[in-house]
Amino acid sequence: MQLNRLFPGLTPAPPALDVCDIAAHSADVVPGGLFLACAGGRSHGLRFLADALDRGASAVAWEPQPGAAAPELPAGVAGLRVPGLQRELGGIANRFFASPSASVEVVGITGTNGKTTVAWLLAQALEHLGQPAGYMGTLGHGRIGALRTAALTTPGCVTVHRQLRELADGGARKVAMEVSSHALDQGRVDGVAFRIAAFTNLSRDHLDYHGDLASYARAKARLFLEAGAAVAVINLGDAFGRDLAGRLPPGTRLVGVAAMPGTAASLTIEPVAASGPGQRLRLRVAAADLQFDSPLLGGFNRDNLAVAAGILHAQGFAPAAIATALASCQAPPGRMQLLPSAAGPCVVVDFAHTPDALRRVLEALRETAPARLWCVFGCGGDRDAGKRPLMGAVARELADRLVITDDNPRSEDPDAIVAAILAGAGRGPQVEVIRDRAAAIQHAVGMAAPGDVVLIAGKGHEAQQIVGHEARAFSDQAVASAALAGRP
Missing domain, CATH: 3.90.190.20 (Mur ligase, C-terminal domain)
Incomplete structure (x- = not known):
């Protein structure tokens, strides 16, 4: 893609130079690629400029900082001064990878606990329902059964868009993506067009990074208040979930779920009895009242199943199909x-x-x-x-x-x-x-x-x-x- 298409409106206008790839980390640069040198929280990407050039970068976009001189680039390497480059990464990656989240329906799942299980259940259920589905999260990325491992629950912004494009080109029609609080705070999912945002629960975690629970909660809420999802599937059995449901932007459709009766939830999954190594459950949604067996143990997995069922309901699947699909799902590796x-x-x-x-x-x-x-x-x-x-x-x-x-x-x-x-x-x-x-x-x-x-x-x-x-x-x-x- 030509640089002037990647950076529309940039002054001075970039040259009409084609770059074959983009990378925000020097180790990911390929010959003929563009290195995006952002001003990070700990260091500036320009610290790694020499490595990027050694790897064959043909262009460097850099984020200016007060008092810092422009980098000296060798002849033949294009340089672009891009104010606020870190904030622009999502748009740049989205343009380079041809709007991948417009090619697949992306479901973003956040919460302290349950993200992996809900995303795993959703991807399995969608495959059972004949919908080729991708998974992105703690266990890796790809189609179920053919995952590639991942270092982070939600990778960097460029990688997120790259993986979405790979999934779309590989035939996926829907993607279940875990979205961590770090990712929301650091803009790693910027530029992703989420169709559905889902919330599991909120409790203490990552306070070494966020500082306090209120800051942690604000980071989680960004998926619902800023990402533009058309539908919010929220666990109303969680106190923060109930608060979040009352603060959704106008026009956002709420699908409230719970693992207990007596809430304002439009969908519930309630226990019936133990069933072998798992449990028999009742799905109530609209006029449907259905029972199914799940191998997943514990009340917290009823919460996870309820969120997964709510997403499937929001995607338009019939209650009977949802119950049958969830009955076929197994827990992810390392979760109960x-x-x-x-x-x-x-x-x-x-x-x-x-x-x-x-x-x-x-x-x-x-x-x-x-x-x-x-x-x-x-x-x-x-x-x-x-x-x-x-x-x-x-x-x-x-x-x-x-x-x-x-x-x-x-x-x-x-x-x-x-x-x-x-x-x-x-x-x-x-x-x-x-x-x-x-x-x-x-x-x-x-x-x-x-x-x-x-x-x-x-x-x-x-x-x-x-x-x-x-x-x-x-x-x-x-x-x-x-x-x-x-x-x-």
Whole structure:
């Protein structure tokens, strides 16, 4: 695409130079591509100009800063001074990739907990209903069954538009996209035309970044108040969800959902009874009252199913088709994932890494635990330190046996993280500390009796553990499965 089409209205006018690709990170630059050097929160993209030029950039768009000189570019490399470049990235990426979100129906899903599960359920259900669907989120991006891994829940702005174009060109008609608070705050989804915005819940998380819960909530609300979605699917069982529903822009259609009767929700999913390893549920919407079985455990998954059902309802699917599609859906990897065991304890791996998520998972497992409930967990380093004693208190309250271990300590002292958890959990014979995560899992699985339930929380689907600046291969599922296989 020619630079003058990428930057319409820019003065002076860019040259009519064709660029074959765009990149906001120098490592992504290809020969003949455009490097977008933005003024970031920590550093300016021009710090990486030499790398971009070494990789063959034929043009550089740079964001001016007070007192900073224009970069010196070699002959043959076009330079564009673009004030407010960071704010313009969404429009630039949207133009370069030919408005990909106009080619597919994009559903943005946000909330503290449940984003991954709702997006995963939605993509599966749409495929069941004959609608080729893409997924973008924590587990990767692509079609279900052919995902490519991702480093971030919501990647950078250029990557978001690139992935949407790939999905559209690959035949997807709809896309379920997780949208994190960081992404909303940093403009990573700018330029995306969301058809539907969906909200799961709000509780404490990412306060190391946002500072306080009010700022975190404001970031989440941007998907509904600023992104221009025609439809908002909101969990009215959540207090912030109810507040958000009352503040939608004029003309936005509200689909209120809940996992309980007695709300103003137009769609509810209510429990009927336990059903094998899952639960039997009742879907009520419009004049329909239907029952279906789901393999997903717990009341919090009723919330997730309700949000997914609300999205499908907003997309025009009939209630019977929604119930049948959701009955076919499985939980995503690392979300209430039950590991196979012939005669040992029930071992569940879950991503729960906030006080609210840990409470929800433990309460759900308490309903199914005929004997003792074990909880193996830690807290990540370089993240919200205030939640550590809160999570310790939740685990001590709801679990019979607690094994505190390392999560991803990153650059922090692991002993200090454990001490913060113990400040909430307290000490006693039911509380153990085994810093080595593999040893902690092996201990809990080995000591648990048949009929016990062992929850391994915090890392879910993750296949590595970050210690210092080193990412080591590590899988909760693999360690726990080996421990189950080694039981006498």
